[in-house]
Amino acid sequence: MRRPPGAVTELLGPALLVILVGVVGTTASASNEGYFLNALVSVAIVVAIYVFVGISGVLSFGQISFVALGAFAAGVMTVPVESKKGVLTSIFPLLRDHSIGNVPSLLLAAALGGVFAFLVGLPLMRLSGLAAGIATFAVLEITHNVLREWTKIGPGATTLALVPETTGALQATLGALVAITVAFLYQRSRRGRLLRASREDPAVARSVGVNIHLERLLAFTVSGALAGFAGGLYVHLLGSITTEQVYLELTFLTLAMLVVGGLTSLWGAVVGALAVSGLDSFLSRAESGVHVVFTFTLPQGTRLVFLAAIMALVLILRPSGLTGGRELRLRWSLRRWR
Amino acid sequence: MTILASIDLQTLGDAFGQGAIYALMAVGIGLVFGVLRLVNFAYGQLIMAGAYTLAYTSGWPVAASIVSCFAVVVALSLAMDRLVFRPLRSSSPAVMLVTTFAIAFLLQAVALIIDLRDGQLGQVASSIAPLNQAVSVGGVDVRKVTFVAVGVAVGALITLALVLTRTTIGLHTRAAASDFRTARLLGVRANRVIAFAVVVSGLLAGAVAVLLTVQNPFVQPDFALEDTIIVLVGVVVGGIDRLWTATLGGFAIGFVSVIVNAALPTDKTVFLPSVVYALVIVVLLLRPAGLFAWGRRAAVERV
Numbered sequence: 001m002r003r004p005p006g007a008v009t010e011l012l013g014p015a016l017l018v019i020l021v022g023v024v025g026t027t028a029s030a031s032n033e034g035y036f037l038n039a040l041v042s043v044a045i046v047v048a049i050y051v052f053v054g055i056s057g058v059l060s061f062g063q064i065s066f067v068a069l070g071a072f073a074a075g076v077m078t079v080p081v082e083s084k085k086g087v088l089t090s091i092f093p094l095l096r097d098h099s100i101g102n103v104p105s106l107l108l109a110a111a112l113g114g115v116f117a118f119l120v121g122l123p124l125m126r127l128s129g130l131a132a133g134i135a136t137f138a139v140l141e142i143t144h145n146v147l148r149e150w151t152k153i154g155p156g157a158t159t160l161a162l163v164p165e166t167t168g169a170l171q172a173t174l175g176a177l178v179a180i181t182v183a184f185l186y187q188r189s190r191r192g193r194l195l196r197a198s199r200e201d202p203a204v205a206r207s208v209g210v211n212i213h214l215e216r217l218l219a220f221t222v223s224g225a226l227a228g229f230a231g232g233l234y235v236h237l238l239g240s241i242t243t244e245q246v247y248l249e250l251t252f253l254t255l256a257m258l259v260v261g262g263l264t265s266l267w268g269a270v271v272g273a274l275a276v277s278g279l280d281s282f283l284s285r286a287e288s289g290v291h292v293v294f295t296f297t298l299p300q301g302t303r304l305v306f307l308a309a310i311m312a313l314v315l316i317l318r319p320s321g322l323t324g325g326r327e328l329r330l331r332w333s334l335r336r337w338r
Numbered sequence: 339m340t341i342l343a344s345i346d347l348q349t350l351g352d353a354f355g356q357g358a359i360y361a362l363m364a365v366g367i368g369l370v371f372g373v374l375r376l377v378n379f380a381y382g383q384l385i386m387a388g389a390y391t392l393a394y395t396s397g398w399p400v401a402a403s404i405v406s407c408f409a410v411v412v413a414l415s416l417a418m419d420r421l422v423f424r425p426l427r428s429s430s431p432a433v434m435l436v437t438t439f440a441i442a443f444l445l446q447a448v449a450l451i452i453d454l455r456d457g458q459l460g461q462v463a464s465s466i467a468p469l470n471q472a473v474s475v476g477g478v479d480v481r482k483v484t485f486v487a488v489g490v491a492v493g494a495l496i497t498l499a500l501v502l503t504r505t506t507i508g509l510h511t512r513a514a515a516s517d518f519r520t521a522r523l524l525g526v527r528a529n530r531v532i533a534f535a536v537v538v539s540g541l542l543a544g545a546v547a548v549l550l551t552v553q554n555p556f557v558q559p560d561f562a563l564e565d566t567i568i569v570l571v572g573v574v575v576g577g578i579d580r581l582w583t584a585t586l587g588g589f590a591i592g593f594v595s596v597i598v599n600a601a602l603p604t605d606k607t608v609f610l611p612s613v614v615y616a617l618v619i620v621v622l623l624l625r626p627a628g629l630f631a632w633g634r635r636a637a638v639e640r641v
Binding site for chain 1: 377422425426429430431432433435436437439440441443444446447448450451454567570571574575578608609611612615616618619622623626627
């Protein structure tokens with residue numbers, strides 16, 4: 001079989017873009033570096049969501065549950081043992097007396113995210129359309145509620161602090177690259193293509209023997225593992241976290257990033273995440289005055305107004321997203337433009 | 339039967355009140371979904387705008403305050419349709435939904451800026467607070483607003499049922515809701531039907547704004563946001579494809595939330611959302627097309 005064109009750019013395009021952002025991030029001032037790292041972690045989260053929502057075409061509001069689980073698992077397990085007794089008083093002794101390093105915590109986050117997604121997906125992946133959206137949203141609500149109120153497994157409603165801030169430019173870039181590579185390998189695989197076929201036409205896909213429930217469950221699990229991993233990156237970036245930071249607002253923001261970029265392509269996920277976080281960073285800088293050709297300052301509090309308005313405008317003017325939901329394909333696009 | 343023992347008349351009254359308000363919101367969301375196939379997440383922000391109008395017109399006579407609340411909400415609802423929904427009519431459901439997220443955040447951010455002009459968050463709508471007093475009926479304290487809520491809900495639903503079944507515009511709306519394209523071919527004017535649905539949905543949002551503000555006169559930018567999310571869940575659980583099942587779904591989730599809250603042991607009520615949403619998942623798994631959508635099977639969607 002001839003290799004379809006564009007396989008190289010499909011991976012290299014997003015990867016190079018992420019590396020570029022990482023490299024520029026290291027040259028930025030300390031106060032600006034956070035924006036770049038945040039953008040890279042957003043890429044990891046949005047790519048995780050894309051693996052399920054983008055490829056299967058089933059709307060899910062639940063992927064941030066796996067981010068939350070990953071973030072709290074990685075966070076709780078990396079707080080140094082000597083500080084834990086003071087911070088996490090009511091936690092299970094097993095969790096209190098052990099701590100693990102940075103990389104094991106990321107692997108743990110990914111594993112927990114994957115297992116949780118598999119268990120949740122087992123019954124839920126039979127649903128599609130709005131019912132699937134609402135059921136996955138219910139998962140988010142339950143996860144948030146339990147993480148917030150059950151103080152035996154975490155900090156409850158208080159802030160989880162003293163998490164080692166190990167997500168620097170290198171870890172953020174590598175993390176985003178891992179997410180992109182996994183997503184790429186999955187969507188290029190036989191299984192990924194079967195799922196994509198079921199998105200385009202469920203009836204025909206079923207008629208040629210695609211087990212839609214199984215394919216969706218696999219994608220949901222991969223997506224959950226990536227989301228857990230991204231949650232681990234996120235908590236190590238922030239250093240302290242509350243359950244509210246991995247809840248509704250993050251769900252809406254990351255979904256908006258995916259849709260703004262283009263729901264149905266990996267390139268769209270990466271571009272959307274970087275474009276929206278870039279815009280958000282720019283606007284929050286602009287609230288304290290920014291110099292572009294001439295210096296201008298946005299009135300305080302208008303950042304969210306502009307961010308929401310620009311996102312709405314993009315969606316109204318370009319409903320298929322900035323990338324049109326297509327992968328980056330140089331040869332293909334040259335032919336088209338000629 | 340220890341669970342039922344903790345549910346007294348008081349709880350039942352509250353449950354009906356909550357269910358009635360959620361049913362009104364469900365109708366507002368369901369009507370627009372019927373004609374536009376659009377889940378309007380920004381519906382809560384219409385209610386929030388109405389609540390702010392009530393708060394900022396607290397000094398006016400109550401009637402004028404309520405009229406201006408309705409005017410603002412309906413105007414905003416129409417503006418939303420013209421500026422956002424109309425350009426999106428041919429988009430995919432995901433794009434429409436996410437765009438309404440953006441609109442919701444936009445309106446909330448604008449409300450925050452307006453609210454913070456006086457340096458403190460939140461405004462109090464004081465003029466309509468007296469409705470919140472309790473009256474004693476047969477030994478049970480029921481807040482007056484509960485009666486008003488149930489009354490308004492029943493009245494509005496009966497009126498709407500009459501309009502939908504007895505008038506031309508109602509017939510057109512029902513035709514458009516069951517098959518928009520065919521309805522247009524048969525001479526139903528799309529824009530008029532949509533405008534009708536949007537205005538009615540706005541009127542209902544205005545009514546809900548008044549009822550919710552009476553219950554909780556402290557208005558903040560995220561006013562009614564949580565309620566909207568719960569109602570959206572209830573609407574889908576009930577069956578969003580039909581107005582009646584959607585309405586029943588909205589009522590049911592409000593009613594059940596209050597009952598579950600009363601039935602849970604006091605130290606476990608923090609887990610109320612988990613219990614309610616676990617029920618939601620169970621219902622969706624058993625009846626994906628909607629709890630009340632009897633006799634219809636979820637067909638495979640074909641273009």
